[in-house]
Amino acid sequence: MKQLTDSNAEVRRWAARDLADCPGCSEALVEHLKTEADTSVREVILTSLVLLGDNTAVYGLVACMRSEDAALRNEAIEAMKQLPDAVSPIMRGLLADEDSDMRIFAVNILESLKHPSVEQWLSDVIEHDDHVNVCATAVDLLGEVGSRTALEPLLRLKTRFDKEPYIQFAADLAIKRILEG
Numbered sequence: 006m007k008q009l010t011d012s013n014a015e016v017r018r019w020a021a022r023d024l025a026d027c028p029g030c031s032e033a034l035v036e037h038l039k040t041e042a043d044t045s046v047r048e049v050i051l052t053s054l055v056l057l058g059d060n061t062a063v064y065g066l067v068a069c070m071r072s073e074d075a076a077l078r079n080e081a082i083e084a085m086k087q088l089p090d091a092v093s094p095i096m097r098g099l100l101a102d103e104d105s106d107m108r109i110f111a112v113n114i115l116e117s118l119k120h121p122s123v124e125q126w127l128s129d130v131i132e133h134d135d136h137v138n139v140c141a142t143a144v145d146l147l148g149e150v151g152s153r154t155a156l157e158p159l160l161r162l163k164t165r166f167d168k169e170p171y172i173q174f175a176a177d178l179a180i181k182r183i184l185e186g
Contacts, residue, residue, distance in 0.1 A: 035065025
């Protein structure tokens with residue numbers, strides 16, 4: 006763990022890689038991830054966190070999603086996409102976060118999550134979220150992964166946002182894809 010603060014990026018990279026085999030090291034990796042400037046070291050830290058996949062790693066990645074650093078936010082989202090079993094228990098909470106950006110990021114995670122509840126989570130978003138951008142993000146993905154079960158929620162979304170041209174377009178497209186699929 007001491008090597009994570011070494012001035013040499015190669016030493017930090019190897020330290021981050023070696024810590025993937027060290028249960029209980031997620032906290033140190035997350036803390037270092039928040040300040041690491043070298044892209045290659047960050048990539049290895051993220052890989053180690055995915056390999057560890059414990060609650061500390063997942064909640065640390067959630068904290069990174071709240072960062073002002075766009076690259077760190079995107080890296081955290083990509084890492085979380087690789088942790089379906091670890092992320093699924095907290096997904097409802099992420100989708101209900103008070104910050105609409107966090108809810109959008111959560112929908113982005115669902116894109117690759119490969120979890121049996123993805124369609125239901127997306128349907129819940131379009132049924133209950135009041136933020137048009139969150140719903141727009143969810144309806145776009147629902148058009149790719151949805152089944153006929155999503156048709157009624159999509160129709161209700163169109164009614165709820167009847168003055169939003171993009172929602173009308175996206176919902177119609179999703180409905181068309183589902184019916185053709």
